[in-house]
Amino acid sequence: MSILASLVRAYDRLPDAPPFGFSSEKIGFLISLKDDGTVAHDPIDLREGEGKKKTARLLPVPASFKRPGVTPRAFFLWDNTAYVLGVSANEAKGVETRRAAFFDLHMELLRDSDDVGLVALRNFLSNWHPDDFARLGWPEEMKDQNVIFALESERRQRFLHQRPAAKSIWAKKAADDEKSLAVCLVTGEKAPVARLHQAIKGVWGGQVAGGSIVSFNLDAFTSYGHEQGDNAPVSEAAAFAYTTVLNRFLEKGSSHRIQIGDASTVFWADAENIEAVDIAESWGAWMLDAKPDFTKEEQAATKEIGIKLARIKKGEQLLSVEPRLEPGMRFCVLALAPNAARLSVRFFFEDNFGTLTANYVKYMQDMEFLPWPTGRALPSISSCVLRTAPARIERGNKVSFDRDHISPLLSGELLRAILTGARFPSALLSHLIKRIRSDHLLDSTRVALVKCLIVREMRIEKRLPKRPDGTPMEEYLVRSDPDDPNVARRLGRLFALIERTQLAALGDEINATVKDKFIGAAAATPQQVFPTLIANAQHHFKRLRNGHYGRSDPEWIKDAQHARRVGAALERDVGMLWASMNESVPAQHSSEEQGLFFVGYYQERFGGGAKTTEGEVIGDQNDPIEGEE
Secondary structure (H helix, E strand, O other): OOHHHHHHHHHOOOOOOOOOOEEEEEEOEEEEEOOOOOEOOOOEEOOEOOHHHOEOEEEEEEOOOOOOOOOOOOOOOOEEHHHHOOOOOOHHHOHHHHHHHHHHHHHHHOOOOOOHHHHHHHHHHHHOOOOHHHHOOOOHHHOOOEEEEEEOOOOOOOOHHHOHHHHHHHHHHHHHOOOOEEEOOOOOOEEEEOOOOOOEOOOOOOOOOOEEOOOOOOHHHOOOOOOHHHHOOOEHHHHHHHHHHHHHHOOOOOOOEEEEOOEEEEEEEEOOOHHHHHHHHHHHHHHHOOOOOOOHHHHHHHHHHHHHHHHHHOOOOHHHHOOOOOOOOEEEEEEEEEEOOEEEEEEEEEEEHHHHHHHHHHHHHHHOOOOOOOOOOOOOHHHHHHOOOOEEEOHHHOEEEOHHHOOHHHHHHHHHHHHHOOOOOHHHHHHHHHHHHHHOOOOHHHHHHHHHHHHHHHHHOOOOOEOOOOOEOOOOOOOOOOOOOOHHHHHHHHHHHHHHHHHHHHOOOOOOOHHHHHHHHHHHOHHHHHHHHHHHHHHHHHHHHOOOOOOOOOOOOOOHHHHHHHHHHHHHHHHHHHHHOOOOOOOOOOHHHHHHHHHHHHHHHHOOOOEOOOOOEOOOOOOOOOEOO
16 A cells, blocks of 8 residues: 555544644644724733743644745735744744735635624634734734634634635635645545645654645656646645644654654555554554653553563464454654655555564564663663764763764664564664774663674574574573673673773773774774783783782772682683684774673673682672763
8 A cells, every 4th residue: 555545544543633624733723803903912822831832732724735936926814924924033034915815715715704703704814914913012023923713702712714714715716716626546536636746744854734645746747748746646635634643643642653863754544443553553652662652551551562562572472462463564664854835755565463562572582682771661762773873972871862963764774673673774784883892982872782783684694603402592682691702792891800800900990991992893893902801901910810909889898818819710711711712813803793792791891700719699780871862
């Protein structure tokens, strides 16, 4: 099914969907009129929130359209103050011609109406002068906001555009417009063709006025002399339906959207059973980590989804875990990015919901990693995308990531790989390695993502290590494995032991550890670095053998005698690992080998450490600094 066809089907399930010919728009103020057209009182502020955080309210009004670049065109019964009142905070906007467009449109359409509300508006427009705005002392913050009208006697029940006479005039105007008939490419029915499609708003980084998915505004885009929408005929009803749904999904606080890099990503389920659709979309929001404004009850319900996914991960079938889901239900994910006045489709995913769930469970398995911070859930897709950006440690040991340096292509391909279960982009691993080598941030999410990329690539290429019975070791790299013969991973463990030795001898308050100076070079060119590191470690071993040790927080070396035991254990473990290399330390490591190095380092450094001959665990077991989003 195409993108537009699936969106049109979703319109029928949209709660409180505006009727055909109407659209949800941001309305800031209401002007209340008396029956004679005079202003009843000061405009009513419809915005929500307080102070500078006030936001306009979304209300259904006669549908907007794309305004031409030269000749102003006004909306019916609503518009911004430049059109309605002839006032704007930016006087260069040509408010005189804009107000004239609004005035002329309504004088023409309301000329023969005897409806009390429409007569009141006609009188208001005839008597209004832009200077009245300042004379009446109306607020400056009203300028450039969209305004609507209502009769004072009924403003709590309905607005002017909701009166039957207003709806009749709007429907008649839409029917009188000259339209060509053609077979709609979305519905397959012969119907009036939409020459221009309603603008899509809410795409991050896009134009405030919105953008278009379907647009023909240059001669180069036309075919066989057709103009505008005739090049790809979509009926007015279908165009209205898909744009209405997309605008609703892209609203702030929507439970159907998530931001992945620069791509505004929306998702929805497609099935006849509305209850099953709601359940599937709740699962989709959980899996994609959408963060809507859930109530406490809804938040409690979403926690059960994680429990059910864990059951599927253990082998249970989706429909046995959640029997209310409809078999064969489709699920769609659409990623949009701004492109001047248009919107580019980064990717569109459509598949069976069961397939999506299976792919996500596979992602959960690939991201499984120990040690993992206690109580922390599986990292969200947004968290993984954020780890591809440069990191900076700020005051209070908090980490910030530079979102401006997130690669839009890599972030989109990361999401696509998770949804489809396919291999991750080859450039993503090298990109992550580059980030780790430059900013030295190795938090659990970054290392788990590195592990996920490596394991999935090994599985696809059938390179996973084998168990004794010959089956692939699916849990490879999940936890520390001292018996793993992989040289890169063993070198990572060795580097962690050398760092632990330094911290034991000198304490954790030194300005720069061996990690700060050498981890990037040790991962990439170990043959050049490790002989020097091993030689320098001898000084730390000697200091520990003499009973000297550095202060740490918390203190894990109790006294001089304990320091000697710790030194002996570390010297033994470093010596055994170094000896096991058999002079086979590589000159260079590939991106995958560097990733294995960092996995081995992290698991040794934060997974419990080595043990003394008396069985005491030694070393820093604290979690590394985690990124703050």
